[in-house]
Amino acid sequence: MEREKPIQDCRCQGCNFKSIPASILNNEELKILCNNSVHIEFQPGEKIIKQGSFTTNIVYLTQGLAKLHMTGPLNKDEILKIAKSSVFIGVPSVFADRIFHYSVSALTKCEACFIDFNSFEQLVKDNGTFAHELIISLSEDVIGHFHRCVNKTQKNKTGYIAEILLDFADNYFESNDFTLPLSRAEFGELIGSSRETVIRILQEFINDGLIKDEGKKITIIEKEKLEKISER
DNA sequence: GCATTAACCACAG
């Protein structure tokens, strides 16, 4: 027999990182979520999800940055996206065939909730508004992937690297001054290129005075010029 | 043809 926690003890209810879909759940529904999930921490580099593994969990990233990466034909890793909390990760894999189609690794210290799929699915079936919000966030995600796909292949490497730097500044760190959470090799995997190309292009940007780079600390100096470059 | 872009390799710190 499952022990019911009193509503005051519901961790999900007071969660400051509640997803937009979860924010519309009522207390009873949040209790279901709470009683069927666990919340755990990950160190940088730790794998949160392994490609190919079977799953009955919906994963929700409450803290940190993580990379979604897929191993392609012969051991070449490709970063599909950098996920920033708070987001669901791997939802399509669970709904489709319960096999994770890509890995997820922590780039910074991360925290994530693992939610039992059956309970989650029940909420989706029972609460149309919740389902609607979930569809919206999944749709935005798909559109983001399509845009990335086109930009990655059509822009030249210089343009795409500029775009990524601006993306970090505007959408991930909300500052022109940030610490890259990636090694040069990972940056290469993110743009579908080699680490050498990344090094050379970043060096060009530094020489042209567009950015400053101390180790992993990036400062964007000439944002307008970088924006111009990112269009090519 | 010649220039540009970027991958691959080797090697050094």
Add this chain to the structure above:
DNA sequence: CTGTGGTTAATGC
């Protein structure tokens, strides 16, 4: 892990 230089192949003008 990061940075450099040389070489090579593809593509564009």
